[in-house]
Amino acid sequence: MTGNVLKAYAPLPLLLSLTLLSSIVLAVGIGSVTIPARVVAELLLDRLPLLEFAETGTRTSSVILFDIRMPRVALMALTGAALATAGAAYQGLFRNPLADPYLVGVASGAGLGATLAIAGGLDATAIGMSTVPLAAFVGGVLTVGVVVMAARVGKTTPVTTMLLAGVAVGAFATAVTTFLMLRRLDGLQRAFNWMLGGYSAGGWRPVLTMLPYLLLGAVTLQLHARALNVFQLGEEQAQQLGVNVEFLKMLLVSAATLMTAAAVAFGGLIGFVGLIVPHALRMLGGPDYRRLLPLCMLGGAAFLVLCDLAARTLLAPRELPVGVITALTGTPFFIFLLRRLKRSVF
Amino acid sequence: MNALSITGVTAGYHERPVITKIDLRVSRSKVVALVGPNGAGKSTLIRALTGVIPTTGGQVQLDGVNLLGLSPLQRARRVAVVPQQALLPEAFTVSEVVLLGRTPFLPLWAKESANDHRISRAAMEMTSVHGLADRFVGELSGGEQQRVVIARALAQEPDVLLLDEPTAHLDLKHQNSILTLVRSLAVDCRLSVLLTMHDLNQAAACAHEVALLVDGKIQAIGPPGEVFTSERLSQAYDAPVDVIPHPHNGAPLVTTNGRPPPT
Numbered sequence: 001m002t003g004n005v006l007k008a009y010a011p012l013p014l015l016l017s018l019t020l021l022s023s024i025v026l027a028v029g030i031g032s033v034t035i036p037a038r039v040v041a042e043l044l045l046d047r048l049p050l051l052e053f054a055e056t057g058t059r060t061s062s063v064i065l066f067d068i069r070m071p072r073v074a075l076m077a078l079t080g081a082a083l084a085t086a087g088a089a090y091q092g093l094f095r096n097p098l099a100d101p102y103l104v105g106v107a108s109g110a111g112l113g114a115t116l117a118i119a120g121g122l123d124a125t126a127i128g129m130s131t132v133p134l135a136a137f138v139g140g141v142l143t144v145g146v147v148v149m150a151a152r153v154g155k156t157t158p159v160t161t162m163l164l165a166g167v168a169v170g171a172f173a174t175a176v177t178t179f180l181m182l183r184r185l186d187g188l189q190r191a192f193n194w195m196l197g198g199y200s201a202g203g204w205r206p207v208l209t210m211l212p213y214l215l216l217g218a219v220t221l222q223l224h225a226r227a228l229n230v231f232q233l234g235e236e237q238a239q240q241l242g243v244n245v246e247f248l249k250m251l252l253v254s255a256a257t258l259m260t261a262a263a264v265a266f267g268g269l270i271g272f273v274g275l276i277v278p279h280a281l282r283m284l285g286g287p288d289y290r291r292l293l294p295l296c297m298l299g300g301a302a303f304l305v306l307c308d309l310a311a312r313t314l315l316a317p318r319e320l321p322v323g324v325i326t327a328l329t330g331t332p333f334f335i336f337l338l339r340r341l342k343r344s345v346f
Numbered sequence: 347m348n349a350l351s352i353t354g355v356t357a358g359y360h361e362r363p364v365i366t367k368i369d370l371r372v373s374r375s376k377v378v379a380l381v382g383p384n385g386a387g388k389s390t391l392i393r394a395l396t397g398v399i400p401t402t403g404g405q406v407q408l409d410g411v412n413l414l415g416l417s418p419l420q421r422a423r424r425v426a427v428v429p430q431q432a433l434l435p436e437a438f439t440v441s442e443v444v445l446l447g448r449t450p451f452l453p454l455w456a457k458e459s460a461n462d463h464r465i466s467r468a469a470m471e472m473t474s475v476h477g478l479a480d481r482f483v484g485e486l487s488g489g490e491q492q493r494v495v496i497a498r499a500l501a502q503e504p505d506v507l508l509l510d511e512p513t514a515h516l517d518l519k520h521q522n523s524i525l526t527l528v529r530s531l532a533v534d535c536r537l538s539v540l541l542t543m544h545d546l547n548q549a550a551a552c553a554h555e556v557a558l559l560v561d562g563k564i565q566a567i568g569p570p571g572e573v574f575t576s577e578r579l580s581q582a583y584d585a586p587v588d589v590i591p592h593p594h595n596g597a598p599l600v601t602t603n604g605r606p607p608p609t
Contacts, residue, residue, distance in 0.1 A: 223454055226455065229435075229446060230446055233433055233446060234432075234433035236398055237432065239398060240396045240397075240398070240426075240429075241446065242420075282437070287438055288438075
């Protein structure tokens with residue numbers, strides 16, 4: 001097999017964009033009240049000035065569409081994009097196919113932050129929204145900071161040390177979380193729900209809060225996508241090719257951490273997206289990070305929007321944690337791809 | 347003209363010097379082989395020259411420019427390295443890997459230009475891997491992979507080429523072809539080539555000069571025929587060694603003599 005085979009997948013960005021678009025249309029239309037695609041289009045056009053499309057009967061649809069479904073779908077799209085892109089970046093940075101966005105402690109740190117807020121009764125609202133996601137964001141970022149500082153050896157931060165520190169600090173944070181949850185049983189259910197990635201409605205506010213972190217992280221990663229390619233030769237060779245390895249590691253870990261912490265805080269602790277989507281897209285679109293990272297934005301968004309749709313419709317009116325769906329659907333698809341391409345894709 | 351000039355270089359790990367006061371010159375179009383027992387500091391010298399480990403004393407000049415004072419980026423434009431066990435991303439194609447050699451010349455997010463492609467292409471032709479350009483590096487043999495790593499180094503258009511054990515893990519035929527390639531590259535591209543080597547016979551066959559490194563110090567330096575003597579090598583390696591002339595060309599041929607080491 002030659003590299004030219006990959007050129008057969010040249011329309012991949014277009015295909016993924018179309019998939020994302022249609023999954024959004026599906027996801028905003030389907031639910032306890034079905035809104036047909038035509039009505040969705042009318043309602044959207046109605047929002048434009050000077051156009052009067054919608055009939056009065058669809059005002060309820062309008063509320064459901066704009067205030068409930070669209071913010072949720074947008075949040076899931078951003079979360080999926082952030083997790084998949086950060087996962088791809090970590091896999092490249094650590095040259096480890098098992099790496100995922102939660103590798104260096106974001107998840108356990110966010111869990112601890114959220115639990116602290118719930119157990120400490122800090123469940124008030126600040127700047128117009130619940131403090132729980134804010135505490136989760138801060139907890140995630142601080143934990144990664146602790147991991148990086150613990151992993152420092154002289155002027156360098158070796159990735160193996162960072163991995164080990166991530167595991168250790170993560171385990172510690174999880175232990176504290178469990179302790180707090182059992183101390184305050186009244187908050188247990190809420191904290192547990194949060195950790196399973198249960199979506200709590202919050203309108204557009206979480207979406208707008210998360211967006212800048214996602215953009216900042218994604219732009220930073222994309223700017224250094226070629227450097228991620230050079231990292232695949234190992235850190236020593238990267239340095240011998242003039243790459244400022246230590247600076248870049250810190251920059252990329254920070255970018256990926258901001259994205260992941262924001263995604264986890266508002267979208268929930270959702271597994272598998274950050275691990276499986278980058279690998280699937282590597283298999284389809286090749287290992288070049290300049291191409292892979294944007295594909296992960298599109299693919300991660302589409303995947304999570306569809307998974308969330310399944311999570312809230314399969315057992316309706318009950319909702320499944322979306323992490324159950326990502327694992328149930330992502331894993332078989334991933335194994336299928338793995339079996340079909342019997343060569344290394346990493 | 348001394349292209350690469352190393353004077354009094356001391357370097358090591360965690361303040362403990364592994365090599366002390368190394369003096370070495372590598373002229374353009376010349377190959378110098380560093381030989382010596384395990385732990386003598388051969389790889390340490392290579393890594394110190396590339397800035398992977400810091401030097402604690404001495405100077406390294408390249409055509410009068412202080413090499414150790416250059417930023418990693420500037421250094422990478424002049425010095426290319428073929429590491430001992432080069433990591434290769436298996437899912438990248440040969441041409442993608444060789445293009446990574448253009449990294450020191452590319453701004454942050456620029457795409458490789460037609461010129462970068464032309465230079466990579468020429469590097470692949472020089473190392474005879476241009477026929478493999480679209481193959482995945484994970485599918486290649488060890489000898490082919492080593493040529494890809496050398497092509498990637500040549501794509502940097504360096505003045506100095508450093509190779510750390512370039513023939514380790516290769517069979518006789520590929521050892522021979524890699525060494526022939528390295529010697530001809532030195533002449534054709536007017537490179538100063540410094541390589542480390544375990545096999546003394548290969549060093550004698552490939553290098554214009556050999557430097558015998560023992561306990562972090564250079565014991566002898568010069569043409570292989572002068573440096574490789576039975577007494578000197580026996581002492582350096584703490585093992586009985588005979589040096590006999592090669593039946594075809596009279597080059598020094600190093601062999602253990604089978605006797606127990608001197609007490």
